[in-house]
Amino acid sequence: MALSEATQEAVWLKVFLCELGEMASDEAVKIYEDNQGSIALAKNPQFHKRTKHIDIRYHFVREKVEDGQVVLQYVSTTDMLADMMTKAITAVQFQVLRSKLGIQGYRYDLHSVGPQSFLC
Incomplete structure (x- = not known):
C-alpha cells in the first residue's frame, strides 16, 4: 500500500x-x-x-x-531514515539515524541556567 x-x-x-x-x-x-x-x-x-x-x-x-x-x-528497517519519524526507536538508534540525515544535536544543561544568566 x-x-x-x-x-x-x-x-x-x-x-x-x-x-x-x-x-x-x-x-x-x-x-x-x-x-x-x-x-x-x-x-x-x-x-x-x-x-x-x-x-x-x-x-x-x-x-x-x-x-x-x-x-x-x-x-533494512534499522537503516530506514523515515522510521525515526514514524516508529518508536531507542535513543541510540535515533542518534544514528539523525546523524545520517546530517542533523547535529546539542547539549543543553538546565541546571547551569539561572535567572542571572538572562539579565543583560
Missing part, C-alpha cells in the same frame, strides 16, 4: 523535475523499501495463483519497475 503511494508520488515528482529540466526523462527514480516481499512481487513479471489476489495498486508498481521508471532498493 505505502509502496504504491510512494511510486505514484515518485512518478509525479519525476515528471515535474523533468519539466523543470532538473532530471533526465530516462533516469529512474530510486525508492528505498524495507519490505522484501513487496520488492519481490514488484520485480516478478509473472502472475501465479498465489499472486492473483494482489491489489491492483501493486500491478502499478510492477508496471513502473518493468518500464524502468522506478528502481526498488532494499534497506
Whole structure:
C-alpha cells in the first residue's frame, strides 16, 4: 500500500523535475523499501495463483519497475531514515539515524541556567 503511494508520488515528482529540466526523462527514480516481499512481487513479471489476489495498486508498481521508471532498493528497517519519524526507536538508534540525515544535536544543561544568566 505505502509502496504504491510512494511510486505514484515518485512518478509525479519525476515528471515535474523533468519539466523543470532538473532530471533526465530516462533516469529512474530510486525508492528505498524495507519490505522484501513487496520488492519481490514488484520485480516478478509473472502472475501465479498465489499472486492473483494482489491489489491492483501493486500491478502499478510492477508496471513502473518493468518500464524502468522506478528502481526498488532494499534497506533494512534499522537503516530506514523515515522510521525515526514514524516508529518508536531507542535513543541510540535515533542518534544514528539523525546523524545520517546530517542533523547535529546539542547539549543543553538546565541546571547551569539561572535567572542571572538572562539579565543583560
